[in-house]
Amino acid sequence: MTVAQNSAFSSLNANTTTGNSTYNQNIIYMTSSGFNYYDNTPALVKNTKFGTYTKVSDNPLTIKYTINKGVKWSDGTPVNASDMLLNWASSITKYNDPKGVNFTSVYAGTGFDLITKTPEISDNGQSITFVYDKPYVDWELQPIVNMPAASTWELAGIDSKKGKAAQDAVVKAIQDNDTATLTKLATAWATGFNFEGMPSNKAALVTDGPYVISKLVKNQYVTLTANPAYNWGPKTHVSKITVRFIADQTAQVQALSNGEVNIIYGQATSDTVKALSAVKGVTTTTTPTSDYEHIDLTFNNKGPFDPATYGGDAAKALLVRQAFLKSIPRDQIIERLIKPLASNIKPDNSQTFIPGQDGYDASVAANGSSDYATLDNAGAKALLAKAGVKTPVTVKFAYANDNPRRAGEFQLLQAAAKASGFNVVDVGKPTADFFGANGLGSGKYNYDATVFAWSYTSLARTGAESQFITGGNSNFNGYSNKTVDADFKALETEQDNAKQIALLQDVDKQAWGDAMSMILFQLPDVTAHSNTVENVSDAPLVPNVFWNFFDWTVKK
Known part of the structure; x- marks a missing residue:
């Protein structure tokens, strides 16, 4: 079976700042396994064939995880507590220090920090027990197994240990706080x-799921082959899945029409929908997703939105940011680029809730988003005049320039902002580079504003924490607000639903008050598949259409 997605695969570790993309997560989902996953309702489904977890105590919150015997990495090494211990160590602030041990994990500063005592290993290395200093609201949704400990040791080149010996060495380094190792x-x-092509060191390819990567051609495709040893999760029905990287949606539709791919999924445009309507033997669906498009402003690059540019004058920088948000033609973007896909799409007016979610309406009523409800060139001009800045104000704008929708968003913004007194300069990159090692989140991409989408992989209350907190590894724009930091710290341990909502509503209000970002809309997911394949269905959470790849079948 062959599937098309918009951008290339580049990493088997989506928990790093540069590897954390939907396009990587899709491949990782099919090549990994774990204690649970979401279905398309979305409800959390436990995978007891992989292992089990038990709440041992509520005070202190204590969770014991046990991986079943027989669960193996693709090189034959058992999946065990060493892998769970490495995941914990890679996720705590202590080991995400730019001046010391630095895993660069997107989970740094979040719930794993509440586990300050090194977790204990038991049951001959099959179990690990996490003891939280305080109850953590999202404990069940944290990733527990990520990268293989033995392969990480091998890739580090410390010595020649492999397999269990390497796993034991990783455990010892963590338990001894051996910072050099x-x-x-x-x-x-x-x-x-x-890696973007097949790596020379095969340790980088080791996975624990139903498929393994058997071929990868840079910027073209990845082929996944069924793992013959896999029996610790849902049974698959397709021996080989190839995911082609096709940025142009029109080319995706043509490939589907020609029978070159069976499923297409990604950043659809009105042209995509029109073209699909003419293709016979194809089923097309449009599904609301949890992904949301947004424009972020950079606070720490000495650009037009950074107080440092104005000698530390935070009030002046705020006025310029507010002026820019007033210059975003959100209604035009939605009307021209999104409504042809889904006519009921409306603007998203919350930084922390999605439309329809409990708390959204009340948050929108009080968060200040109404100040930016429509394009307001006159208001923007007045704010720039009040700031006393020379116009036009140059804004370097980053986006994936081979994505037709994002290109359209840039063009509409550039024209609208010009009337306010902004010179929006194109510093876009192709998608593979935009999300690559030197792109978004790398610290090597110089831009003042950017557009992309955040994708929810779970229903965790603290799911967006690392995007907002000071120094968060998904906080790509240098945003910092002490109240927001305190709100998320309180949210981590808050058990009352109403109080959780109130904390997120305050974050929402603070973020809009700081003019740090403009939320545009929820992304509609347009998926199409040939009628020669069965059991294809979409889901609101990432990995979207890939959620039940194990059910896919090809008609004989």
Whole structure:
């Protein structure tokens, strides 16, 4: 079976700042396994064939995870507690220090920080027990197994140990707080699993899921072959899945029409929908997703939105940011680019809730988003005049320039913002580079504003924490607000639903008040598949259409 997605695969580790993309997560989902996953309702489904977890105590919150015997990495090494211990170590702030051991994990500063005591290993290395200092609201949704400990050791090049000996060495380094060894492991964990073609070191290819990567051609396709040993999760029905990287949606439709691909999925346009209507033998669906498009402004690059540009004058920088948000033609973007896909799409007016979610309406009523409800060139001009800045104000704008929708968004913004007194300069990159090692989140991409989508992989209350908190590894724009930091810290341990909502509503209000970002809309997911394949269905959470790849079948 062959599937088309918009952009290339580049990493088997989506928990790093540079590997955390939907396009990587799709492939990782099909090549990995774990304690649970979401179906398309979305409800959390436990995978007891992989292992089990038990709440041992509520006070202190204590969770014991046990991986079943027989669960193996694709090189034959057992999946065990060493892998769970490495995942914990890679996720805590202590080991995400730019001046020391630095795994660069997107989970740094989140719930794993509440586990300050090194977790204990038991049951001959099959179990691990996490003891939280305080109850953590999203404990069940944290990733528990990520990268293989033995492969990480091998990629670090510390010595020749492999398999169990390497796993034991990783455990010892963590238990002994051996920072010299952990520094090497962190580098290997963060970079060793990044590759755009087949890696020379096969340790980088080791996975624990139903498929393994058997072929990868840079910027073209990845082929996944069924793992013959896999029996610790849902049974698959297709021996080989190839995912082609086709940025142009029109080309995706043509490939589907020609029978070159069976499923297409990604950043659809009105032309895509029109073209699909003419293709016979194809089923097309449009599904609301949890992904949301947004424009972020950079606070820490000495650009037009950074107080440092104005000698530390935060009030002046805020006025310029507010002026820019007033210059975003959100209604035009939705009307021209999105409504042809889904006519009921409306603007999204919350930084922390999606439309229809409990708390959204009340948050929107009080968060200040109404100040930016429509394009307001006159209001923007007045704010720039009040700031006393020379116009036009140059804004370097980053986006995936081979994505037709994002290109359209840039063009509409550039024209609208010009009337306010902004010179919006194109610094876009192709998708593979935009999300690549030197792109978004790398610290090597110089831009003042950017557009992309955040994708929810779970229903975790703290799911967006690393995007907002000071120094968060998904906080790509240098945003910092002490109240927001405190709100998320409180949210981590808050058990009352109403109070959880109130904390997120305050984050929403603070973010709009700081003019840090403009939320545009929820992305509609347009998926089409040939009628020669069965059991294809979409889901609101990432990995979207891939959620039940194990059910896919090809008609004989």
